Amino acid sequence: MSWLNTPQMQLLEKALDVDSMRQTLVTTNLANVDTPGYHARDVDFKGEMARAALGADVSETSPFVLPVPGLVSRADGNNVSVDRESLLLAEVQLQYKAATSLLRAEFAGLSVAIKEGQP
Amino acid sequence: MNHAIPGFSPIPATLDTAKSPAPSGGNAGDNDFMSTLRNAMDQVGDLQSEADTKVAQLLTGNGQDVHSTMIAVQKASLAFEMMVQVRNKILAAYQQVSNIPL
């Protein structure tokens, strides 16, 4: 049923997947802000979305989890930046919300079209 | 194929067997209608069982994403709506045709 699987929907679903991945990593980074030797990690978000937009079949095990460049390690070897992670936390949350809202709108639109405007 | 969907009244038998060569009145379109409806019903069944699986996994804490589950449930619901509409159209067309005085 391709009408239930439009390119826009696939892109939005992929955005939700990647945002979830990112939230997992940001949360893990924050949880380990005091763990000696721990290094912050992130997903290559833009790379993931670019691949998805090109139609590549991105399975769960493929997302690139990278160490974060440009961070400074403290005395205990930990390099998590609370500022960076806090910012990402807000960003991911908003992006996720945007994607879910857009999806909901698309589903609502389909529903109206199917019923031809009648309740 | 089993087209029974719980809580949903089946198509009248006479309509279901209207696959024979078109009698007068141009009922040749029945074939397309019926196959559309059958496809819709199969796909609804698939989508609904997929949604059920995901919901079960979500509720038992088996690592299913919340958003994937919600999307699957919503798609199954939309497919069902579509099928209902297709069925209604077919019934309406049949009733129109059967009301033509002969």
Place this chain on the structure above:
Amino acid sequence: MNLFRVLEISGSALLAERMRAEINAANLANAETTRADGGGPYQKMDVVFGARPANPSGFGMMLASFADLHAEDVRVVNLVKDATPAVRRFEPGHPDADEQGYVSYPAIDPGAEMLNMMGAARAYEINATAIASTKNMIQSAIAILT
């Protein structure tokens, strides 16, 4: 990537940081304790955090979800007694003084313990914020259905 699992990660951090704060509070409270259980001055304690290893091997690797591979809980893996020798002060009249008149005090720097506690409090706060954020996302996902 189940967001509920993500909540658990933040939860583990809340627990660990709270333990850390409690240990620091105990150190602070006992900074002047010359007679602890088991004799001798109170010994400063430290927490050691560790990330829970998340590396399934072999077949498990194929079945592992993203969260299994990358979500790392944090936990207190060790509670160590500080081995710094006690600080000795000359107080001949003190009931715990030794033969030379010195009393052994715990080698605790209240300033350092306070800083540590503040660090724990800040980490606790940021992980609580993370929980609120994740909860918000879960609610957004549920809202797809309405």
